[in-house]
Amino acid sequence: MSGRILVVDDTASSRVLLKARLAAAFYTVILAESGAEALRLAEENEPDIVLLDVKMPDIDGFEVCRRLKANPHLAHIPVIMVTASASEAEKLRGLRAGADDFLTKPFSELSLLARIRNLLRMKLMFDELRLRGETIRALGLPDIAELPAKGAKRVTRILTVAADPLVADTWAQALARQLSARTATAQGVADALAAVTSSLPDAVVVDQEIGAETDGRRLVSILRARPETRRSVILFVAGEGRQDLAAQALDLGASDTLIRPFEMAELVTRTSTQLARKHLSDRLRESIREGLMMAAIDSLTGLFNRHYALRHLRAMLARAGESGRPVAALMLDLDGFKAINDTHGHLAGDAVLREFARRLQENVRGVDLVARLGGEEFLVVMPDVDASVALSVAERIRKAVEQPEFRLGEGEGSVRVTVSIGVGLSEPGETDSEALIRRADAALYASKNAGRNRVTVEKAA
Template sequence: MSARILVVDDVIPNVKILEAKLSVEYYDVITAYNGADALKIALEQQPDLILLDVMMPQMDGFEVCQRLKADNKTAHIPVVMVTALSEAADRIQGLESGADDFLTKPVDDMALFARVKSLLRLKMMMDEFRLREETSSEMGVISMSDRKEEAIQRARILVIDDNEYSVRMMKEIYAETYDITLEPNMEEAQVLLRGGDYDLAVISLDSSNYDPLRLCSKIRSLEETRQLPILTLVDESDKDKLIKGMEIGVNDYVMRPIDANELIVRTRTQILRKQYQDRLRHNFHRSMELAVTDSLTGLYNRRYMSNHLDAILQRAKLDYKPVCVMILDIDFFKRVNDTHGHHVGDEVIKEFSLRIGASVRGIDLACRYGGEEFVVVMPDTNLSVASTVSERLRRQISEVPFSVSKGTLELNLTCSIGVTVSGESESSDSLLKRADKALYKAKRDGRNRVVVAPSNVEVFERPHGIAAR
């Protein structure tokens, strides 16, 4: 995995050592020797990761990190503090400044590269979701949510540890802030993880009753838990396990003996990151939904219907089954807008779409074609059935008044409907044009009626020797 890494340190030999180590692993390394230059380079060159020294003159690493995280253009760049400081208070200050991790000099090569790879994997995924969100926002599909920290008061944590002492300690640390589940058995933990919707898994790497790395691997391999953050508890003697765990996909770790403040900060960081990731993913799926649906009615839009109709016709051709299409138009709808206003017109459109939805089957595709026109695609349906459904819907529209303006106004409305059925080698364009001509005839002949336009071959005939499916 190649990436651009910014190394920041006021001591030139330290920069050169890290630059050499990273270059051997084929990373593109850029350097800065003070905080001001680091901020400028980060903004201009957008590195994938920053290795940041803490003890620098004029502007220390804590301040640099705070400024990076305060700027939306650089806030997403992972920052690893690299320093000679080793006190827990220093690590906590670095994490509270927004750093993603804290490495102590002299930096162990295996730990460094495992952390770099882990953070780069995460950034690549987050960048993809951010890009999709920004694209959707630019297209006006969604509006960007603010990037303030979200409430984590009742986030859910699953602790998998068979050490009674550390379990008691974590219960005390987490109890007031989080919903915590304690499970010493790996098999039971897997069951809980698959259905628990947790925000974080805390796993001890020194268990004697199960293989913690296998559990971490299982979490990363299952669709339900693939995005779940994993925080591990590690003894100094378990360094090899830690390195392997980072390669598998562990997000973070806390060394034993556990410092309560460090555990709290790292836990909070992972949960906030997951909530941000979940928001990006939700916005992406929401933007996809909005891109194919009509915002007023919730029905599919014309673009989606056109593409989907092509697929339906291809499948129908293979199965030798007809597809019917009806186009509906509200009669004299302009009078509604002109007389009562567009807000009433919108209410009518929404109610009309609800009646369509209530009158068609689950396999049918209903969409807003534009303005007051709607289309219903009915797979595996002959013209007789489609005509019956159309007539029932026409009567339901004409016989039941539309109640609008919070029940203060009732409107008697009607609709015209054109119906047709697909023939062999039918294209979506020709099918829709034929249905539209039938609708035009219904309008021309007096409205409030259904006009049926048969195809050349109204019912498909199955070739000899091919069994029904």
């Protein structure tokens, strides 16, 4: 995985050393020698990761990190803070400023590179989600960031897994208290998987020692591979001096690691940072799904919308051109719908449209596409048909609408609804979807003129 890394350090020798190590691992390195330069270069280059020195004369690393995280264009870029010596308090300060990790020099190259790989993977996922969001905007749809958040805030669930029940319990209690999470504990792989199955956790904290039969790294890789926990936060806790195991856990898919000894506050902060990231990406994913739905679906009836249906019809005609099998377009218009609205109100009108959509869907074939073009006007696109099949489906729809009457809601009685239908059939090799729609429209007009509640197939040219 390649990546662009911004190295920020006021000491020339540190910059040179890091650059050499990172370049040897095939990363592109950008150097900054002050906090101010770092902020400028981050803006100009949009790096994939920032390696940030804590002690600098102009703006210190904490402040640079805070400013990066406060900038909406740069907030998604992972930051690793680097220092020669750090107290627990300083480390926590960095993590709380929004840093993704805090490494103390001298750190092993192994740890650094594993952490970089892990953060690059994560950023790649975010970039992909952001890109999909932009595609949705490019389709002329609402900015997914502006869509209202749906649903009530869910309780955060955390599972802690350790061979020593006291250890699992201590972590669980700290996380439950500080993050208002619902927690559970487990020992060993089988127990952990049973716990995951009964109640899916947002985060799993896995100790290096989880039981006699295996160690925590195996559980990390099992959890990461399972579909239901693929997106869960996984924190791996390595024993004292076991930076090597922590690095392996990152490569196996851990979201973050801790190395003993650590303070509970560090466990809480790292878990909370990872959970915030997970919630953001869950929300992005959800909004993309919603955005795509809005791109294709009519919200009243749940049918496809005009935009999608016309695009689909064009694609279908292009494909039919190759197979030589004609495509039928059925234009449908409810008869006297304005009168239903005027007499019974718009809510009743909406109920009629929804019920019509339901009957329509029940009476087409599985491969047919049903869309609401707008108002009381609908379209069915049928691939691979001849005139007799299209006519029989259209007749079936007409009859299914005519009877029984449409119920208007509890105690509101019912109303007779009928539909006029026009059928257009594509000519061999025809790719002009608008011409086909026009012919179906003309046939629909003929049905209306002939007294409504009937089907007209376009006359052969």
